[in-house]
Amino acid sequence: MKHLENPDAMRLFFALWPDEATRAQLAELQHGLKGRKTKRSNLHMTLAFLGEQPESSLAMLKGLLQELTVPDMRLMIDHIVYRKRQRMVWAGIHEDPESLFRLQRDICTALERCGIEFDQRNHFKPHITLTRDAAPVEALHFEPVAWRACHVALVQSVTDKTGVSYHVLASRFSSTNTESNENRTG
Numbered sequence: 001m002k003h004l005e006n007p008d009a010m011r012l013f014f015a016l017w018p019d020e021a022t023r024a025q026l027a028e029l030q031h032g033l034k035g036r037k038t039k040r041s042n043l044h045m046t047l048a049f050l051g052e053q054p055e056s057s058l059a060m061l062k063g064l065l066q067e068l069t070v071p072d073m074r075l076m077i078d079h080i081v082y083r084k085r086q087r088m089v090w091a092g093i094h095e096d097p098e099s100l101f102r103l104q105r106d107i108c109t110a111l112e113r114c115g116i117e118f119d120q121r122n123h124f125k126p127h128i129t130l131t132r133d134a135a136p137v138e139a140l141h142f143e144p145v146a147w148r149a150c151h152v153a154l155v156q157s158v159t160d161k162t163g164v165s166y167h168v169l170a171s172r173f174s175s176t177n178t179e180s181n182e183n184r185t186g
Contacts, residue, residue, distance in 0.1 A: 009052035010156050012061065014107050015044040016075075016100075017153040017168065025145040026091060026128055029080065033089055035134030042166045045128050047152065048107045049119040057116060061154055062170040064110045070152050071099040072174035077128065077145035082137050089134040090127040091145070100126055103152070150174035 018026060027040040053061070077091045104124050111118050153168045 008055055010055055010058070011158075012050040012053050012169075013046050013155050013157065014048045014050070014065070015046050015153055015155050016149045017044055017151045017155070017171070018147060018149075019151070022145060022147045026077065026130070029077075029091055029140075029142060029145070030130050032140075033131045033134060033137060035087070035089065035131035037131050038129050039163070039165070042164065043128055043130075044153075044155070044166065045126055045149070047104045047124075048111060050111070050116065051119060053116070058169065060114055061116070064107075064114060064116075065152065065154050065170050065172050067110065068103070068106060068152060068172055070150060070172050070174040071103060072176045073097055073099050073103075073149045075100070075126075075147040075149045077147060080130070080137060080140045080142075081127070082134065084136070087132065087134050088129055089131040089137055090129045092125070092127045096126055100149070107152075150177045 023040060023043050026043045030037045050061075075093050075097070076095065078094055079092055080089060081092055082089050101124065108118070108120070150173055152172045154170045156167045156169055158165050158167060
C-alpha cells in the first residue's frame, strides 16, 4: 500500500465527474477487459493532477473551483485504447470539443496563478481509465456513451487496505445544470 510522503498532505486532482447513468455505461465497457479494473465509483476524466497538497491549500483550491466557468459539454465516448507502455485501457473521444480544452487550460492557468504545483508532464489527452495492469485488447465495438459533462470536482485519492477510493471534496456544475453550484461537498 502506498502512503503519502507527508502525512499532513492530501493527494488531489480536478476531474470531470460523471453522473450515475453515465458511470454505469462506462462500467459496462469494462466487461471482458483483463487487468485491475477501475472501481465504478472512481470512473472520471482527470483535468489536472495535483499530487500531494497540504491540507491548508484546500480553501484556495475550493475557491479556484468556484471561480471556474464550467461549460455544459456533450462528450461522445466512442473508442477504447490500449496504452502498451502504461499497460492501461482507457475510453476516449475522437472529437475533442474546444470547450473541454478551454476548461482544462483555465484550471491550469488558475493553478499557476495561485502558485499550486501540479503535473504538467503530459499533453492533455481526454480519457477515462478503465483498467490498469491490463492485457492488450482487440478493437472493441460498442454503442458510444453520450456524456453530458457538466460537473467538475476537486477530488481526494485515498488508499487503504481495500484499495484506492476517490472522495469529492467540492463541486462546480455548469450554470445550465439544475444541480446547485454552491460549494458542494461529497
